[in-house]
Amino acid sequence: MTGSVVVIGNFDGVHPGHREVLHVAKATEPDSPLIVVTFWPHPASVVRPGGGPKLLTDLDERVALLREAGADQVEVIEFTRDFSQLTPGQFVDQVIMPLDPVRVVVGENFRFGHKAAGNLEALAALGRGRFQVTGLPLVRVRDEETCSSGVRAALEAGDVRHASELLGRPFRFRGEVQHGDHRGRELGFPTANLPVPADFAAPADGVYAGYVTRLDGRDDRGEPLPEGVAAPAWPAAISVGSNPTFDGEQRRVESFVLDRDDLDLYDVPIAVDFCDRIRGQVRFAGIEALIEQMDADVAATRRVLADHPCGRS
Template sequence: MGESVVVIGNFDGVHPGHAEVLRRAREVGGDLPLVVLTFWPHPASVVRPGSGPRMLTRLDERVALLRAAGADEVRVVDFTPDFAQQSPAEFVEAHLVPLRPAHVVVGENFRFGHRAAGTVETLTELAGGRFAVVGLPLVHVGDEETCSSAVRAALDAGDIRHAATLLGRPFRFTGVVCHGDHRGRELGYPTANLPVPDELACPADGVYAGRVTRLDGRDAHGAALASGVEPAAWPAAISVGSNPTFDGVERRVESYVLGRTDLELYDARIAVDFVDRIRGQVKFSSVEQLITQMDDDVRRARAALA
């Protein structure tokens, strides 16, 4: 391949700080192809099994977001125990030099190589004049650094408005709709249910207003959309949690599309975009109390999305 400008990082969530790194790389590299080098799974989950952070996006979503942010190519490095043992010099020779970088752009806190021994200064030394290294300061939103950890903290607190500010977009949770307990339909509020894998981030248990979008190119009833037609983003009331009123144990994202009981979404891949928090999770003493609260949740979700 010809020369390129290379950006390196985890890029979990692809927030505005990450987008700024890509923008600056494009600025530095001019017409050179912009190649992003990222890692999967998260290094911490390999170096310290069980301690890795919950990811803000799936890998395919990260790649799509990076391309939308300006990447011409995304190279995914499989972060294995063997890879974790590579020295900084081995990393440069095996993964950077073959890309023929004229410039390598990273965040100023970039670390690489065995035991994260490599820094921006190390990378500059190892470049040996073969490519230029640019270390960029972190982007701030107000007085807060824009970082994936801050987004996770906001989600854990149920503060999805702040998470959206840090991400530059509403937080999105995706998955394939599965069969639940069918109680929602019996109560007059049929829901599209997504399991919450342990490795993915999700807002704190509670009820939210948001939107649901089908991602498989089909409409509400499973018919293929015409070429060029964008899928609808349906307003929804969204419950996150284990359904404690019925002593549930599996954590799920359950979305009721407002005013719709005709949707056919089983086995469809959907996206749930969180817009506002309505309340925390509550265990009700009766089904009647639950229905009364659900009526109010739907009213408040409509108001939040109006």
């Protein structure tokens, strides 16, 4: 075995277009290890401070998804102001060549180097005599190009179904459960609360049907799961927003796991998978109206998860 096949991109969300690039790279050079190069933080957030897109995945999840998609190795490049000044030639010499590539596979819209001066043609020219270059068109879903910005737009509109179509899986929000105001428990709807960081994407404010999963390898009692046993996914009614009925200010993802009031998830890392939208966020005039609506939301969640393709059997 000589050399590697290298795939380069930001890969936020690791959607079907990203996975297709990895698949083609592996199929084209099956005897070479597949190395994926990605960047952290998002280049746009460095080049335009405060102007970067909201992220669909954190770095750990991105790396895990890339490995699931076939990467033998993931190289994370720290994207800094100094790194952004590299010329296309310096980028090739400092980033690509140390990986001993026989082929580099990228999307046809790939740009690299200072002020995005390098494109697919420039990469092929710089690689001539050193490595082959393959450029791939964007994958389309229902005649729509898959791209991370499309997923973000769907989430901003609260259309988590469409976001799931573009991602090839339900949109997942991860975090460590924090103590909230404990109003949910007082109202009979205890929730697992995750703050929404300013630089991460979350669906538009409203109520959704989905699932909650522990990420610490333990069961509902906090006991370690046997090796090879996956954590259960619990059906949940999920609220995204700032609790306007109580004049809340912090935006949170609050998950009420159906039929479970015995879960202790404080300080536990969890994943919240969004399947469908139930309604938008509403400010209620009083507690009784809120409880009545929450009962209706739970009933709607049960119906959605019974019929939705995202549902588990």
